[in-house]
Amino acid sequence: MPAGSWGRSRLRTALFFGLVIGVFSGGVTACRQAASPPGDRPPGPEAAATSAYRPKEDRPTIPAVEELIPRTRFAQIAKAVAPVVVHLKTVQELREESSWLHRKPNEAFFRRFIKGLLGLSKDPVMKQDGVGSGFIVHPAGYVLTNFHVVKHADEIRAVLSDEREMRAHVVGQDSRADLALLRLEGEGPFPAADLGDSDHLESGEWAMAAGSPLGLAQTFTVGVISATGRSHLGITSRENFIQTDASINYGNSGGPLLNINAEVVGINTAIMPTGHGIGFAIPINTAREFVETVLRDRPIQTVWLGMEAIIPMPGRTGRDGVVLQSVQWPSPAWRSGLRAADRIIRVDDTDVRDAAQLRRLIVEGGIGVERELTVERGGRIKEIRVRPEEWPARIFP
Incomplete structure (x- = not known):
């Protein structure tokens, strides 16, 4: 992951994780008054008043907020969801050897000898605390969170809405997707969140x-x-x-x-x-x-085609597919003949509406399953067959 200053929402003592800097330009909206055509006279005070102050019954009716969303709706959501939201506390142990023992770092025997002589059986330990969040996704006590929340944790403790506190441990993680699944070490069953679409x-x-x-x-x-x-x-x-x-x-x-x-x-x-x-x-x-x-106790595999970025085509509708901004070399996409600026219209018999759908169609097929892409290039339509592979960690760690 590139280094930079993108902030992830995690509080730590004396340590913050950085992400790539994103430079965004702010838009400025200007208001202007249209000039009257030559020879036209501006409306008089009576006409202006008539147009500005129409009777209320003549204006379009907009439903009141209470008719659309009850005033207490968000309070109801918070009350319903609170039992599944988990407060996570992490502890990371940092062991540091005394600097004078590192003056000759290659002499491991010398360092062990000095430690034994001085009775230093263990290196000094510093503890670094962190906090994060999660939510219960299964009554058996499985909690979903970000990988970066628990990445370096030696101890994880979960605090529930009823103030019960218990240990938790990692049962699965995917660093590339920044996801981790924890298991609560407490007595269940636990309330689980409703997942949407x-x-x-x-x-x-x-x-x-x-x-x-x-x-x-x-x-x-x-x-x-x-x-x-x-x-x-x-x-x-x-x-x-x-x-x-x-x-x-x-x-x-x-x-x-x-x-x-x-x-x-x-x-x-x-x-x-x-x-x-x-x-x-x-x-x-x-x-x-x-x-x-x-x-399901399956190995976590990342389906890889090598299309580094997929963006909607500017000025087009969702029916027109999506455009590849770049294609990695070497990659399954490159070897199949896909190139930057290709417009993917269809995967097998399914029309492509957006980038998220395209990714889902590719992932659903799985590793090694051939898919037929309908592609437009230079105004011509062609069919390209691709076979996704597993993410090559040795090339792109």
Whole structure:
């Protein structure tokens, strides 16, 4: 993962994880007054008053907010979801040898001899605390969170909404997707979250983020879905993020992003520290595949084609497929003949609407399963057969 200053929402003592810097330019909206055509006279005061102050019954009717969403709806969501939200506390042990013992680092025997002579059987230990969030996805006590929350943890403790505290351990992880599945070491059964469908999210939908920002457990913030399919952020190796303006801070990582029906649609993962109201969440459908793989005790494999970035074609509708911005070399996509600027219209017999759907169609087939892509290149339509492979960790760690 590239180094930089993208902030992940996790609080640590004297240590923050950095991500790639994203440079965004702000838009400026200018208002201007249209000039009257030559010879036209501006409307008089009476005409202006008539147009500006129409009777209320003549105006379009907009339903009151209470008619669309009850005033207490978000309070109801918070109350319903609180039992599944988990506050995670981690401890990492850092062992440091005295600097004078490192003056000759290649002389291991000398260091062991001096330690024994001075009675230093163990290196000095420093403990580093961290906090994060998670949520229960199975009554047996399985908790979904971000990999970076528990990456270096030697001890994990989970605090539930009823203030019960218990140990937890990692049962599965995928560093490239930044996902981890924990198991609570307490007596169940536990309440489990309702998972929604992240494939059909639309910009402007209500969204609620839950978790422990800055260590403040059981915090809920409200916003909207700002965008979907965000990539090129340098956060993970595989990016298809939901963007939201629901407030996310350090410590929110791993917590649920909820829709208006109290269903989890994403996992709060990262923020843009130099901006405001710009947070990112992993789609729950991506996480669902990971959880099912771990619970079925299957090896975690990453389907790889080598199409580094897939973006919607500017100025086109969803029916027109998606465009490849670049293709990695060497990769299955490159060997099959795919190139940058190719427009993928169809996978087998399914029309491609967006990048998220294309990825899902490829992943669903699995490793080694040949897929037929209908591609437009230079105004001509051609069929290209591709066979996904497993992610080559030795080439792209």
